[in-house]
């Protein structure tokens with residue numbers, strides 16, 4: 001088929017507009033038409049892929065790149081674009097998470113204690129399927145797991161098969177809120193496991209997602225792993241940390257006007273920065289996942305400075321109550337192993353100088369989906 005100049009741009013624009021209107025099916029048909037027009041023109045396919053990417057049509061862009069790679073399997077640019085787009089779909093932290101041995105051990109220990117030969121385990125967010133396979137290895141009768149990302153679900157299905165658990169584990173390529181308790185689970189499950197926890201605890205939606213599962217997909221009183229999660233925090237400071245959140249003078253210039261953009265929070269690796277811990281650990285919010293969904297909350301915290309120093313803000317990390325025996329946390333101090341979860345720094349709008357023994361106040365809040373910490377405005 002011949003293509004005329006302008007035709008491709010027009011179709012790309014149309015796809016962009018349809019995308020904004022949320023017309024997925026029409027977009028898919030339009031993409032097919034467009035790709036038919038340019039199917040044997042590698043240069044144009046690359047342009048089309050880039051145009052799709054620019055208008056945030058990632059599936060369409062992937063489709064164009066795959067066509068191009070089918071034509072020219074060693075097309076360097078197409079292969080690199082494909083990897084870049086796939087990284088948008090499959091976040092790189094999956095690898096550190098799968099290799100996080102302390103985290104894996106904590107989950108496996110709790111699963112081994114909870115699973116019996118009659119247990120039907122339900123998991124949300126299978127990723128590589130590692131937790132489901134742990135449940136199967138612990139002897140569960142069956143395991144049903146779901147995954148919202150269809151590409152990840154496909155690889156999970158392959159991994160389950162590669163490890164010989166495909167007779168026990170069913171991977172459903174759908175988000176948890178689209179699971180039908182009868183059709184998909186064959187009735188409510190006995191045991192729940194999930195790791196849908198971000199560095200900042202709540203941002204992956206653990207509270208709402210678990211609450212829906214508890215109400216609709218689990219037997220009354222079913223055990224949850226973890227059954228509780230907490231936002232842990234302490235005051236931190238030090239010059240090294242200050243340089244990541246604040247600017248005064250650099251190269252002889254006064255740059256302090258930039259401080260109006262001090263971030264609300266940022267992830268840090270406590271082992272890569274010199275951290276000055278200025279208070280004891282504080283369990284700021286504890287959420288019991290086997291109880292009703294909590295309400296948003298604001299809490300005023302008063303703690304005591306452990307030593308003199310420049311306090312930059314609040315450092316937050318996660319604590320998981322796996323079961324009665326096992327607690328996991330990525331505490332910044334050295335008595336816990338480093339983890340794929342990073343600690344999150346919530347810098348104060350203005351650092352404060354603190355003296356040992358002095359009382360320091362800050363405010364913490366959550367709105368079910370995210371956390372915030374800052375100095376209290378009095």
Ligand SMILES: C[S@@+](CC[C@H](N)C(=O)[O-])C[C@H]1O[C@@H](n2cnc3c(N)ncnc32)[C@H](O)[C@@H]1O
Pocket residue numbers: 097098124125126127128129130131146147148149152174175176177194195196197204209
């Ligand atoms: C942090 S990863 C954990 C993966 C794996 N369970 C593990 O422990 O290594 C969370 C996964 O859950 C998926 N996910 C998040 N919310 C989901 C939901 N409501 N339903 C299904 N999958 C979900 C994400 O796509 C992601 O792959």
